[in-house]
Amino acid sequence: MVVYVSYSHRILIDYSFIKWISENVEKKGTIISRMLRINQNSKEHKKENIVIWEKDFNKLCEENIIKDKDTIRGSVFPLEIGEDLLKNIIDGENIDDSLIRLILGVIMTKEKPFQSVLLTTKEEKKKYQRYKPFLEKIQNFSIKDEEESLIILNDLYRSYSCERDLCRR
């Protein structure tokens, strides 16, 4: 029997977080496996509970940080937001990649479970803080750095494993 879980958050992952995992995390396989699980067993967003902006995904592939596209696509689903369209709507050329990710994260709060988190690195988090006035208005969206991010991923994975254990009883 397949177990489907309603997770507390939807997750957006950025370029820097994937790069950090690839360079710094001792057991990369465990994290990738947990992200795969969270995605595959999501009730509301099957295969898309954890997403990445498609531009970040493609850049990670081009730089050979992502070595197995198919497996990583299962762990973090590449989502297209329509960058050109967004640049036309919002004041043209001044829009940067950080703001596009924030917009994507905020869009994700509009669907169940109405909570989204952006997982990034300490360094990249500083760049997002430039948009603090915008972020302060969004109560159900947050940004987490490396260690906090791992805690969130482990929490969601624990939701899955608890549900699975309940079903097996």
Added chain:
Amino acid sequence: MNTKFIMVELTFSEIELAGDVKSFISFNSNSCDDENLKEMALASDDDELFKVTKKIASPLKIINIEKITDEMLENAL
């Protein structure tokens, strides 16, 4: 002038839950020609993860099913 045509079969792979693969195979009896693959999939636990490869030109045709291994995950990044 001799012109040679080389047929290249384009494929794509996706990660799937074994439970979903089993339903897919059950509902589409011609979806997998390899009896060993079919048997392996049908005997698996529903919650197991597979990498499933299909033809782009005929996405109802499964050409390979691999169990996700620790090594595969460790080398993905």
